[in-house]
Amino acid sequence: MDASIALVAIAPFVAALLAPFIHRLARPYAGWVLALVPAGIFLFLLTLIAPVVAGGAISARIGWVPAFDLDLSFFVDGLSLTFALTISGIGTLIVLYSGAYLKGHPHLGRFLGFLLAFMGAMLGLVLADNMLALFMFWELTSVTSFLLIGFDHTRQAARRGAIQALVLTNIGGMALLVGAILVHQLTGCWDMSALGDDVRANGFYGLTLALFLVAAFTKSAQVPLHFWLPNAMEAPTPVSAFLHSATMVQGGVYLLARTTPWLGGTEAWTLILVCFGGATLLWGGLGALRQTDLKQMLAQTTLASLGLSVLLIGLGTEAAIAAMLLYFVAHALYKAGLFMVVGAIDHEAGTRDITILGGLADRMPVTFIGAALASLAMIGLPLTLGYFAKEEMYLGLMHWQWSDIAVLAVLLAGNAMLAGVAMLVLVKPFLGPVLPTPKLAHEAPIAMLAGPIVLGGAGIVASVMTDWLGHTLVEPGAAAILGETVSSHLTLTINPASPLLWLSIATWALGYLVYRQAAVLRTLLRRFEAGLGWTADTVFDAVMFGLIRFSGAVTRLLHHGRLEIYLATVFAGLALALIAPLGLLNGYDVLLPNADLGNWSAKLSWPQLQPYEWGVMALALIGLGAVLLATNRLVAILALGIQGTSVALIFLLFGAPDLAFTQFMVEVLSVVILALVMTRLRLDELDQRPLEDLARDGILALVCGAGVSLLLMVVLSGTLDTRLSDLFTATSVPIAHGHNIVNVILVDYRGFDTLGEISVVMAAGIAVMALLRRRNKPAVPASPAPRRRRKAES
Amino acid sequence: MDYVLAILVGCFVALGVYLLLSRSVIRMLIGMTILGNGVNLLIFTAGRLTREIAPIVPAGLDQPDGPIANPLPQALILTAIVIGFAMFSFLLVLAFRAYQSLDADNTDTMRVAEPVNEPNPPLSY
Amino acid sequence: MNSLIFRTIAPLIVAVMLVFSIYVCLRGHNEPGGGFIGGLIAASAMAILGMSGGAGEARRALRIDPLAIAGFGVFIAGLSGLLSLFTGTPFMTSIWVYLELGQTTVPLSTPMVFDIGVYFVVFGTISAVALALEGEEGP
Structure with a gap:
């Protein structure tokens, strides 16, 4: 078992190294061939469901640096398995999709390599138990996402987005490293699964919490560190579908869920997470309404969804955690699907602007079905996973206290905005009168359709099999986060007397209102933004350019070029x-x-x-x-x-x-x-x-x-x-x-030193020869001339 | 007698430093050699001075029959001399090359790597 | 430098110096001397040869590129340390072998091989530098 779990994280890296060669060999089918790797990982992870459901966690341990008592430990429980399955499953479809989306692109092999390397890093991140390994994979996701966002590096916007993402997520990475070292200093333990109450009881709890929260908030793009995520949309669409909906940005959510057992549950934890999560939820929802670019709308709703997840973890009740897990899976399925749909529209129609698209349903019927499945889940209609997630999150707040009601109001507003955006994304491009598009739209190739259809279908199937869903997803996952056994109570029956139903209906109604008034809202929001005058982006630019000027000044001061x-x-x-x-x-x-x-x-x-x-x-x-x-x-x-x-x-x-x-x-x-x-x-x-x-x-x-x-x-x-x-x-x-005695010391007692010293002498000689041979005309023949010529000369 | 050598070492170091601070490359080179000699003498003197008795065990004996010079600093210095010479020849050739390519033996005029008034890096991504 | 006397006498001096350098190198374990000094003497000999007959002449007399000699020296010095692997002792543990040749006993050892390596490195590197500078044209 040990090796196979480590292999899950390592195999994608190997595949990434081979990707350019596979692309060269199997040109049009590179995506199909390489998709076998994540597919294999997905199937292997499926076999782990039964043991995890039955017996809790599986752990594996490989000696890493035995001298420092450091092991590369992996840990599979309900939480990590949920994330790993999502990553590998969606990853399979994304690799397929990329093969078609970037068909004929000269650097497709490189792109697939980056994508697979990212997947390996992400799988390692969710499977790692050792905090240093977690940090390592965490940084690897930052680096690979930098490469993916900046894939189209000839455009300045892509470079800027890539640098922004790298800088911000690396700040979080540093915080994570310091936090991990701090926890190790406090408890003497690198493995997260072995941590108990020590951290919470310690005087350094505040600092530890702050460090881990900075890490999670940068990765999961919480306000005010959110602005890198919309800019990361400069990446090719498959990257957005994979990294910026289902996986990388969920890394912060994962970290929060993973640290809940030994870091969470305090008042500070709840307060901070709920406030930041709620703010991000509202900010993202409003941001989505401001946009007309489909991809930007989705990016902003991703912000909102991340805020929602963080808020739910902050609440930390049984229902909230169950809702978080359901919402994570539901969101991953529908958001990846929607991104792929948007990519298909962009690819086939040549634009992503919602105001000039219309009536594509006739030309792209299969794409439309995929979009419909995903949007309905986003709205949260029954028979979708989104419905259960929404029910569960409202259920956790049925205590009728003022704090609960406030949170409920935020959730309601956020969900309504998300539902409104989902209706916009579904209706505007596909229904209504046919509008002329830059390219004559037609159906996308099968590799690009597989993703939305499979993901949407999976969402429907999962929502029907409520018992199975409860047993395999909610119960083990919530148990891993809360540390106690949880029983799922998902059901398909609709109870008209329950306030939950009416809250859902209120959400849909508000969502419809948002949809109807989208144009008015957009104008208002844009006016507000223009009135603000600055954004987080302008601050970031000012800081970066200030750094460049500052380092230039310091360099000139210290590095003036005068040797004496x-x-x-x-x-x-x-x-x-x-x-x-x-x-x-x-x-x-x-x-x-x-x-x-x-x-x-x-x-x-x-x-x-x-x-x-x-x-x-x-x-x-x-x-x-x-x-x-x-x-x-x-x-x-x-x-x-x-x-x-x-x-x-x-x-x-x-x-x-x-x-x-x-x-x-x-x-x-x-x-x-x-x-x-x-x-x-x-x-x-x-x-x-x-x-x-x-x-x-x-x-x-x-x-x-x-x-x-x-x-x-x-x-x-x-x-x-x-x-x-x-x-x-x-x-x-x-x-x-x-x-x-001197000679004995040189050649015997300290012979190793002398060996180093004669190597230095030799190196100096080589350097001298290199300097002297840099002439155009060789001063002397490099090799001794043969004897015959010497005779002839004399 | 140790103190006399200590003062001599000081003279070596002072002259070495003074020449290294010059702007003429050749003088710096000479300064480097003199500083190296000074440091060798420093180590030698710090290991205490013994007159004229080399650290060699007489043939047929297992131990030296009497006090001998301290062998350890000598072993250190022996390699230092040779490495110092290799370094010296490298620097000499470097100065020679610089003189040929830049036509300058004054460090103030050698500004190929760090030109004066270099502009800031571009303020964009 | 180009005097007839010097050119005539130089090969003789060089020969004597080379033999002397080997002697100094080999006796180094028990008397003043050793690889460093021997190598320097031999390199001076090559410098003299280069001055008397030109760098090209000296290189031809040497037949092997001096820097290659230096590389060979590092190689055998490292190799002499590796030999201790066969006795199961740490790197550079010395091994002594006594050859009985009739009346005399010739002690051979890895430190001696090491010292010869040092000799080659110093000789090769410094000859290479000296010959290269001698062969260099003026600016």
Whole structure:
């Protein structure tokens, strides 16, 4: 079981990698072939229904980073299974649909690959139990949706929509990561299924809640972070149908449902979710009425539906949760179907504007049936899933308290607007007089019709099989969210005495009113929007452009392109790092004469050096001075050689013959290659720096030098830790069989370091050769010439 | 005698830093070498100085018969010298190339990568 | 640089230096010396050869691209460390083998192979740089 559940999340990624090749091989049928992958996943998930209904959850666990005690854990319960089935089922139809919708598009293979990768990320998101895995899949959905929204990247609007979605959902992703780490810090546990009341009881509950809510609200586009969703409609229609109705945007809803058992149920939770959800519901409903573009109308109603779901989770009662689950499935079925219908209209008629479409029912009868099935579910008529969802959500509010009545009013208004929009979407394009369209409309290909018909049909079938629906969807799902067994009470019988029926009828009546007055409402709303003067979009643009200007200014300030100032900054830092610690940690005390030391006069005495040692020191100083004052190349090279040689002599005098030889050879070679290069370079006669630079550089240099000297003196006055040296000295002959301890350290004890170092030497050599070979005319033959030619030359 | 070397190391570092702050590429190169020598001497001196007794165990013995120079800093410096030289030759060739292609050995005039008054990135998507 | 004396005497100097460099490299485990110093001496020899007869002449005398020698050095240095895999000990654990050749015993070991690798790297890289600069035309 372990591997197969992980495979559900991984298989789409594999298919995504292969998609371009499959597209190349099976050109017209690429959609059909690739649809087999989600179809297979869907069938596999169907087999999990029985065990989940019977025994609760299935979990799987794969070692991920065993060193950190981190497992890639998956968890299938009623909630995740509902989401996973929806994703894979709709995904199958969407892949089919895309194959036809983008037929002949040169990048169809790429598109299908993105789509499948997104599906894998989404499946992983709903199946993951580990919070880090959840975060990873969460971010993967953001990235893949960025690619999908920006698929038509030659249009600026698509690029903007993609960036907006990425920025906003990534803010949420970061919040999710911080929240997950916080929860882990609080409870020591990465698995969500193992969390209990610890989080709610903790003092950090408020912060944790805020972080998770930011994540969920950005993903599920709640007001005021909603504006990326309408702009994401720049994506090709299959993407909108899949990501922005049924799956990705529901990720936030899923997160809220998933975290309910250990994060939800508090007053703050209920208040925040109900307020934001309600606001989004109304905002989305009004937004939909403002539009004339079919796709934008649907996008705005998606906002409303997301708000509705969030509101229901916030209420958190048994009926509300049941309603949320039913509504999720119902919404996914009808909204994906409607998007596909709109895509078909756009594809066949050449426009999506509701005001210039009409009478398409005759030309596109099958599309019309699909649209009708979906719209009726959206209105919430009996014999559709939407009906049950609506009944359940009203049922949860039958307590006749003021708060309930207020929420009920919001729900009623929202549902009415949704119903009105559904009537508009169904009636305007399909019924009424035939209007001329940019393209002569005709029926869409079968791959594009399959989606709406199958989804609409599934909705009807599911709504008839009420018992089955209750047992397999509502009960396990609600149990997973609420943590207790729930019994479903769905029924097809209509009870005229129930207030629910009258609420439904009121919804439909109000919806019809909205439909009749759509044009008036639209004018009013547009006037209001124009009066407002700014939107969330303009704020977003201002922020983004402000960021660009700000980073430009900062870059110019710090990255001014003047090397000597960069270096002066670096050395000022070095000087500070050398001097400050000595002062702060009383390092000078050991150098300054003080009473405790007593014999400080010894420190002032003339150093005990042999005359030849003085000579070497003097030679070094002469070399340094000559380098400083050199006015031509030859003097500079010679002076450099003198100081290097004096360093070699110092090594020799103080017991380091290896170093002395190496240093000496390096000096010889340095002089040789310097002589080779310098003859072709100009060395300015004088060091041309302005006086103030001279002062600055001189002071910096003196402070750095003095700092190093003082530091070294402080170090020398302390004791030396010789453990390592003693170990090497003592063991060099017995275990490493070498008498030259330095060499033994290099090639044996610290051989790995030396290996790295010779690799660096080699890399430097390669870099030099690369620089020198960049000439047009090769200076020397790259490979040695054969012997015969050499004879001929001589 | 340690303190004399400490002061000498200071002189090396000071001159190295001073030359590195120059705008002439060749002077910077020389400064780099001198700074490298100074740092090598710094490590060497910090490992304490011992006159003329190399860290070599006499033949036939398992342990040195008496105090010897500290071998550890020597091992560190030995590779540092060679790497420093490889670095030096790379920088030399880089300066040479820059001189050939840009006809400049002054860092103020080398502005190919970071031109003066570069405009802002475009304010659009 | 182009004097007759120098050109005549250079191959001799180079030969002596090369032999000396190998000697220094091999004795490094017990006396002052080792791969780094040996490699530097050998590279100086190549620089001298390049100065006396031109870089092309030196390359032909070397027969193998010096950078390839450096690569070979890194390769055998890494390989010498990998040999310890066969004894089941961690990477770079040294292995000693004593060859009995008549009267004398020749100790062979992976650190020695490693040191020879270092020799090749230093020799190859620095010769490559020196010869490339010597072969370079003026600006």
